[in-house]
Amino acid sequence: MGSLKKSKPSSGQIFIVGIFIFYMILPIIATYIFSIATRWDRTILPEGYSLEGYMEATTNPYFFITLKNSLVLSVASVLVSLFVVVPTVYWVHVKLHSAKPLLDLLMILPFGIPGVVLALALVQVYNFQPISRSPLLLTAATVVFTMPFMYRSVSNNLAAVDIPTLTEAAQSLGANTFNVLWRVIIPNIFPGILSGSLLVFATVFAEFTLARLIVGAGFKTFPMLLVEYTRKDGTIAAGMSVISFTIAWIVSLLILWASGKGIKVSRESIGAR
Amino acid sequence: MRQSSKNRNRVLSWLGLLPFLLFCLAFEIVPILLLLRDSLFTRAGELTAANYQGAVAPLYLRSFWNSIKLSGITALLGTTIGLVVGYGVFRWPSKRVQDSLIALSDVTTNFAGAPLAFAFIIVLGSNGLITQFFLKYLDIKLYPEFSVYSLSGLILAYLYFQLPLMVLLIIPAFGGIKKEWRESATNLGANTYQFWWNIGLPILAPSLIAGFVLLFANAFGAYATAYTLTGSKLSLVTLQIGFTITGEVLHEPGIGQAMAVLSLLIMGTCIAIYQVATSRARKWTRG
Amino acid sequence: MMTYLELTDISKNFGNVVAVKDFNLSIKKGQLVSFLGPSGCGKTTTLRMIGGFEIPDSGTILLADEDISKIPPNRRGIGMVFQSYALFPNMTILENVMFGLKMQHKPKKEMTSIAEKVLDLVRLQNTAKRYPHQLSGGQQQRIALARALAIQPRVLLLDEPLSALDAEVRVALRGEIRRIQSDLGITTVYVTHDQEEALSISDMVVVMNNGLVEQIGTPQEIYRKPDTRFVATFIGTANEFHGIVTDSENVKAGNLVIKTSGLHNFSIGSEVVALVRPENVEVFDQKPTDSMVNVVEGDVDTITFHGAITRLGINAGGKMITADVTITGRNILSYHQHVWLSFNPEYCKVMAEK
Numbered sequence: 001m002g003s004l005k006k007s008k009p010s011s012g013q014i015f016i017v018g019i020f021i022f023y024m025i026l027p028i029i030a031t032y033i034f035s036i037a038t039r040w041d042r043t044i045l046p047e048g049y050s051l052e053g054y055m056e057a058t059t060n061p062y063f064f065i066t067l068k069n070s071l072v073l074s075v076a077s078v079l080v081s082l083f084v085v086v087p088t089v090y091w092v093h094v095k096l097h098s099a100k101p102l103l104d105l106l107m108i109l110p111f112g113i114p115g116v117v118l119a120l121a122l123v124q125v126y127n128f129q130p131i132s133r134s135p136l137l138l139t140a141a142t143v144v145f146t147m148p149f150m151y152r153s154v155s156n157n158l159a160a161v162d163i164p165t166l167t168e169a170a171q172s173l174g175a176n177t178f179n180v181l182w183r184v185i186i187p188n189i190f191p192g193i194l195s196g197s198l199l200v201f202a203t204v205f206a207e208f209t210l211a212r213l214i215v216g217a218g219f220k221t222f223p224m225l226l227v228e229y230t231r232k233d234g235t236i237a238a239g240m241s242v243i244s245f246t247i248a249w250i251v252s253l254l255i256l257w258a259s260g261k262g263i264k265v266s267r268e269s270i271g272a273r
Numbered sequence: 274m275r276q277s278s279k280n281r282n283r284v285l286s287w288l289g290l291l292p293f294l295l296f297c298l299a300f301e302i303v304p305i306l307l308l309l310r311d312s313l314f315t316r317a318g319e320l321t322a323a324n325y326q327g328a329v330a331p332l333y334l335r336s337f338w339n340s341i342k343l344s345g346i347t348a349l350l351g352t353t354i355g356l357v358v359g360y361g362v363f364r365w366p367s368k369r370v371q372d373s374l375i376a377l378s379d380v381t382t383n384f385a386g387a388p389l390a391f392a393f394i395i396v397l398g399s400n401g402l403i404t405q406f407f408l409k410y411l412d413i414k415l416y417p418e419f420s421v422y423s424l425s426g427l428i429l430a431y432l433y434f435q436l437p438l439m440v441l442l443i444i445p446a447f448g449g450i451k452k453e454w455r456e457s458a459t460n461l462g463a464n465t466y467q468f469w470w471n472i473g474l475p476i477l478a479p480s481l482i483a484g485f486v487l488l489f490a491n492a493f494g495a496y497a498t499a500y501t502l503t504g505s506k507l508s509l510v511t512l513q514i515g516f517t518i519t520g521e522v523l524h525e526p527g528i529g530q531a532m533a534v535l536s537l538l539i540m541g542t543c544i545a546i547y548q549v550a551t552s553r554a555r556k557w558t559r560g
Numbered sequence: 561m562m563t564y565l566e567l568t569d570i571s572k573n574f575g576n577v578v579a580v581k582d583f584n585l586s587i588k589k590g591q592l593v594s595f596l597g598p599s600g601c602g603k604t605t606t607l608r609m610i611g612g613f614e615i616p617d618s619g620t621i622l623l624a625d626e627d628i629s630k631i632p633p634n635r636r637g638i639g640m641v642f643q644s645y646a647l648f649p650n651m652t653i654l655e656n657v658m659f660g661l662k663m664q665h666k667p668k669k670e671m672t673s674i675a676e677k678v679l680d681l682v683r684l685q686n687t688a689k690r691y692p693h694q695l696s697g698g699q700q701q702r703i704a705l706a707r708a709l710a711i712q713p714r715v716l717l718l719d720e721p722l723s724a725l726d727a728e729v730r731v732a733l734r735g736e737i738r739r740i741q742s743d744l745g746i747t748t749v750y751v752t753h754d755q756e757e758a759l760s761i762s763d764m765v766v767v768m769n770n771g772l773v774e775q776i777g778t779p780q781e782i783y784r785k786p787d788t789r790f791v792a793t794f795i796g797t798a799n800e801f802h803g804i805v806t807d808s809e810n811v812k813a814g815n816l817v818i819k820t821s822g823l824h825n826f827s828i829g830s831e832v833v834a835l836v837r838p839e840n841v842e843v844f845d846q847k848p849t850d851s852m853v854n855v856v857e858g859d860v861d862t863i864t865f866h867g868a869i870t871r872l873g874i875n876a877g878g879k880m881i882t883a884d885v886t887i888t889g890r891n892i893l894s895y896h897q898h899v900w901l902s903f904n905p906e907y908c909k910v911m912a913e914k
Contacts, residue, residue, distance in 0.1 A: 009365055016361040017374065020436070024381045027392035027433065030402050034395045040402075088293035096286045106297055112544040113305065114494030116514040117533040121304035123518055124311065124530075140300040162644060168613055169646035169704075171634040173660030173711060183659075187650035208386055208497040213518045227387045227501050230394070238395065241388035252380045 028245060035238035053235035060236075062225055070222035073135065073211070074204040077142045078197045084143065085150045086193060090185070093158045094167070107151045110144055115209035118144065123214060135219045138211060142204045149203065150196035157192025194258040202251040206244060305537070312530035324527035328535060333528065336508040337535070343424065343509065344492035347431040351488045352481060354432075355439025362440060363447040375444065378437035385434045390501035393430045397421040422503055430498055435488050442487065446480035446554060476557055483550035490543035493536070510536055564589035564747050565610070565715055570619035572605055579605045581771045583619070587764070590745040592738065594758035597768035598794070603751045604719055606768075610749060611640050611717050623714060634663075639708030643720040645700040647692040653679075653703055654688040660711035678706040681740055698729040705737065709744070716741065716748040722757065730754075734761055755795050759783065767791050789833065789911050798835040799881050802913060805830050811910065815877065819853045821905045831913035840907035841883035843872065844900040845893070854908075856881065856901045860893055874899060 009017075035053055037046030057063050092099045110118075122141055123133065131137050163185065170180045208223040226244065229237035312324050327333070365371045396402045399416050407413040420426055450473055458468045496511040505512070510532055517529025563586040570583040580602040587593050595603035608614040610621060612633030621629050628636055639660075647656050654675055661671040679685045682702040692700055701721055708716060721737070722730040738761040741748050752758050758765050759779040767774040767782060767790070774794075775787045786792035793800075803813030805826045811818045811834050818834050826832055848855060858876030869884045872893065883901060887893070 007366055009361075009367075013361040013364060016358055017365070020358045020361075020440075021374075021377070023433070024377060024437065026402075027389065027396050028384075030395045031388070031392045040400075084293055084296050088290060091286075091289045096290065099287070099290055108544060108548070109297075109301065112490070112537065112540045113301075114496070114511055114514075114536055114540065116494075116496050116511045116518070117308075117536055118301075118304075120514055120518055120529060120533050121308040122300065124526075125304040125307050140296075144297075144301050161649065162646065165642050165644055165646045166648060168611075168633070169640065169642060169707075170648070170659070171613075171632075172611060172638060172640035173707065174634050174663035175659070176634055176663075179663060184648055184650070188648070203383070206383075206386055206388075208500075209515075213515055216519065223387055223497070226391075227497075230387065230391045230501055234391075234395075237391050241391055244388045245384075248380065248383065252376070256376065 031238050031241045031245065035235060035242045037235070053233075053239045056233075057236045057239050062220065066220045066222045066225040069135075069219055070205050073139060073142065073207075073219075073221060074201045076139045077146060077204040078200050080139060080143045081146060081150045081200050082193070082197065085147055086154055086196075089151055089154045089158065090189070093155070094163055103151075107148045110146075110148055115145065115207075116213060119210055119213035133215050133218060135215060138214045138219065141210045141214055142207055145207070145210065146200040146203050149199040153196030153199060154189060154192040157189045157195075161188045163188075191258055195255050198251050198255045198258065202248055205247060308530055309534055312527060312534050324531035325535075327528040328531035333513060333532065336510050336513050337532075339424065339508055340493055340510040343427060343431065344489045346428055347435045347492045348485050348488035350428070350432055351435030351439045352485045355436050355484065356443055356477075356481065358436065359440045359443035360447060363444050375441065378440045382434050382437040382441065385495060386497040387501040389433060390430060390498045393421055393426065393433070393502065397426060397429065422506060424507060427499060427502060427507065430502060431492050431495065435492065438491065439484050439488060442484045443477075443480060446477055449480075449554070449557070450476055479550040479554035479557070483547050483554065486543045486546045486550065490540050490547075493543075494540060562589065563587065564591075564624060565749075566620075566622040567606070567610070568620050568622070570606065570609060570616045570621070572602075572609060572614060572617050578771045580609075580616075583773060585766060585773075585776065587747060587749070589747050591763040592741050592748040592750060592761060593764045593766060594750045594752060594762040595766050595768060596752060596755060596758040596794075597774075598753060600770075601768040602771040603753075603766075603768050607717050607719055607749055607751045610715065611638050612636050637711070637714045639711060639713030639716045641701070641704050641708050641716070641718045641721045643723055645692070645697070645704045645724075647700055647704060647707070649692055651691075652688065653684070653690055653692070653695070656692070656703060657707045657710050660707065664711065674710055675706075678710045679703075681709065682706045682736070697725050698733055701725065701733065702736070705740070709740070709746070713746065716746045718748065718750045720751055720753065722752070722754075730757070737761070759795070767794065769794070786835075786909065789835075792835050792909060792911065796837060797882060798837050798909075799841065801834040801836070803832065803834065805832055809905075814879065816854075816856060818908060819905045820908045820910055823910060826910065826912070832910050833913050835909045835911065836903050836907055838871065838882040838884040839869075841881065841901050841903050843874075843883050843885050843893075844902070845897070847900055848902060852902045853905060854903050858899060858901065860895055860897045860899060863893065863895065874901060876901070 033046060034040060036049050036051060038048035038050050038052075040046040088103070092103050118141055122137055126132055126137055166184055166188070167180055170184045175183065206223060207221070208227065211219070211221040212224055212227075222240070222244070226237055226240040229240060313320060313322075329337070362371060362374045365374070394401065397404060397415075398421050401421070404415050407415055421429070454472055454476075455468060458472055463471070494511060496515060499507070499509050499512055500515070503509075503512075505516075514529050514533050514536070517526060517532075565585075565587040567583055567585045570580060571578075572580045583602075583606055585593070595606060597603050605614060609616050612628070612631065616629065620627055623636070623638075647653075648659065651659070654672075657675040657678060658671045661674060666674075676685065676688075679688060682705055684699060684702055684706070687695060687699065687703070692703070695703065701724075705721075718737070722733055725733065734757055737750075750758070750762065759782070762779055764776060765779055765782050766776050769790050775782060775791045777785070782791060783795055786795060792798050801811070801813040801816065801818055803811045803816075803818065805823055805828050806812045806817070807828065808823055809819055809821075811820060811823070811832055813834065820834065823832075856874075856876045858874040858881065860872055861875045861880070862871075862873035864871045864873075868886070870887045872883045872885060874881045874883060881901060885893075893899070
């Protein structure tokens with residue numbers, strides 16, 4: 001596209017991209033600064049700085065409870081997703097290719113269901129004990145919501161590695177089913193599994209809608225506490241936002257690292273098909 | 274191999290899909306179907322359209338209109354601005370910078386929700402950073418005509434995660450415009466505008482449609498950002514459905530269900546258009 | 561030598577597509593047999609049935625007199641080399657080569673020594689610690705071969721191993737495969753669609769088409785004495801003269817009367833096609849003596865230089881005849897030059913017009 005090889009971006013480019021970066025970064029930086037500001041409603045820059053907001057936040061018992069709840073929810077969602085989604089993706093890819101369109105369709109569905117609608121449907125159907133309005137129901141909901149992410153990650157990895165041929169090669173060398181899975185298949189789809197897990201973790205950790213509507217006060221999550229503080233104490237809310245942002249950044253970096261670490265497949269062996 | 278054992282293998286293979294199918298049925302498909310069913314029946318068990326009639330009563334119709342307005346405007350702005358920004362990023366000479374910009378978009382598009390809403394309050398609230406900047410340095414009073422808690426504020430907040438989504442979608446689409454097409458067009462006498470008007474934009478069109486529709490659906494289904502920013506001041510479909518669940522406002526439960534089903538129809542249409550548009554885009558840029 | 565690998569009445573269908581039908585073959589120990597044919601002819605399917613990756617619908621496969629059709633692929637002791645190399649990306653070269661030995665639970669010392677020996681065999685000893693993606697295609701394929709040999713298989717199967725490689729690498733590598741196979745005396749089945757490959761390295765060639773065996777023979781037999789029209793035209797090139805048998809020796813094809821070495825199998829009046837290979841067509845720049853038979857006149861239409869030989873396309877009254885000649889300094893030919901062609905009746909193969 002455009003055969004001119006430029007060495008410097010044009011001024012128009014710099015302007016547009018610059019505004020874009022400014023628009024993206026300003027709210028984040030403002031949040032970081034607000035969390036350590038003493039007073040900031042009369043001036044461009046804060047009147048003073050302090051870490052009191054963070055200290056107050058951590059003394060609130062709810063802070064650690066909600067943090068723990070969110071972490072537990074995220075880890076549980078990852079585990080359920082791993083057990084339900086990953087083997088299914090592998091199974092369809094290897095043994096049941098005719099089911100792939102069905103699987104693709106099922107993995108598109110969550111994108112078409114807004115969180116509120118899923119919450120409404122689940123709450124009305126599962127209105128009996130012990131599952132009614134419970135963290136278990138919430139976990140099921142978050143897994144449904146994040147299925148496509150795990151699916152896409154593992155699916156892309158599977159496509160990049162010629163599983164059937166590698167399986168046959170391993171079998172011709174005497175490997176039984178366990179060895180094929182353990183020594184050949186899983187090591188080669190591990191980057192996809194890792195990326196998918198990180199993505200599910202980050203998405204569930206930040207999830208507010210499902211948590212609030214399905215369980216509500218019975219199982220307060222970190223984002224729910226954050227919303228409470230936006231109406232009570234801005235500095236603490238900002239501090240919690242900082243924590244959310246930071247966790248998201250770290251996970252994004254980990255995902256980049258995980259996919260970069262992906263087992264390299266030579267271009268030649270892919271072209272050999 | 275005998276036909277019967279081949280069939281048996283086939284059945285066994287499908288059995289492997291069972292756990293996943295059960296999970297989807299239990300927590301996704303069946304609840305939605307029941308939702309659909311319940312929306313069409315009264316509590317007494319009679320088939321009725323009353324719920325849907327109620328759902329389009331003026332009170333709720335306004336929330337539909339607001340949601341559509343919000344989604345449409347942010348999708349339109351997101352598509353057009355995202356197209357320009359995406360092109361700027363795509364043509365950036367340094368690959369490292371380009372990758373960083375793509376990574377930035379990847380992260381920020383997922384920043385929807387309460388932290389984002391609050392960040393916009395910090396920046397554009399009545400005492401916000403930018404508000405004060407405008408006041409002190411440009412002598413412009415944003416308030417009270419503008420409020421971050423209003424529709425316009427919501428638009429700006431939504432735009433924050435709509436824009437990078439479009440950028441992420443459109444960059445590969447630009448990549449699909451082959452260098453050879455530009456070169457042969459130039460060779461046949463076309464200038465830049467003619468190339469874009471006759472070849473470039475038409476090739477991009479399916480991706481633009483896909484992007485618009487995706488952005489629309491993305492905005493329509495959003496809840497957390499709006500909830501944090503407006504509470505109950507602005508009426509949106511997702512917020513109304515949310516009230517049904519938490520019982521904050523007294524509704525006929527059937528109406529909430531009807532609204533949910535209508536939302537699904539709207540989202541479903543978006544997804545369908547998206548699928549058609551992307552497969553068209555893929556077909557053109559593959560060969 | 562006894563028969564080592566025997567396939568009897570092997571058939572395989574996929575849905576209602578016939579992939580292989582009535583395949584019969586006996587391979588002696590140490591032989592290299594090629595399955596040769598166009599894509600879709602069933603050669604790969606048959607290979608995979610030997611390896612255990614497809615199950616025949618009917619027929620038996622005996623290896624050293626043992627029926628192996630019920631044995632799963634990971635216990636047949638058959639080594640396989642794939643077109644796409646199939647090296648495990650998550651392991652080093654050494655780990656790849658040792659994989660089969662690991663599955664046999666051999667002690668570490670023995671594994672390493674065998675692995676190093678086979679790496680020596682394919683002359684890639686110094687790649688042991690590298691990863692597959694760091695090697696070229698040709699190198700990866702040699703490692704794949706080493707990996708299959710490491711388990712000392714009873715039979716070695718190669719599925720179009722060179723198709724993905726550059727022409728130059730292909731020629732070198734096929735010679736190396738043949739050398740190693742011959743030195744080790746491993747019974748080998750080699751699938752390819754490249755006839756030059758099959759003819760140059762095989763002890764026996766099985767020509768296949770549409771799921772059926774067309775002919776089984778040595779490379780020379782396949783080339784010089786094709787049994788069927790398909791084999792005659794698939795292997796090498798041939799000029800085709802369509803005509804009618806007029807008597808016990810001659811075929812009338814258009815204006816031409818072709819004298820053959822004997823038409824006892826054909827009744828007078830039957831429709832036949834006479835096939836003559838280009839290298840058997842002699843070219844004269846002057847009218848030859850009357851004692852020469854099968855003389856055709858024409859003009860040189862195309863001249864294609866192939867190095868050792870030059871291929872001529874001669875237009876003989878509307879019919880294109882291909883002749884291969886060696887051009888020396890004295891007999892240079894030019895376009896539109898009028899020439900005379902002749903071929904010996906011995907080199908004329910006549911087959912029924914289907």
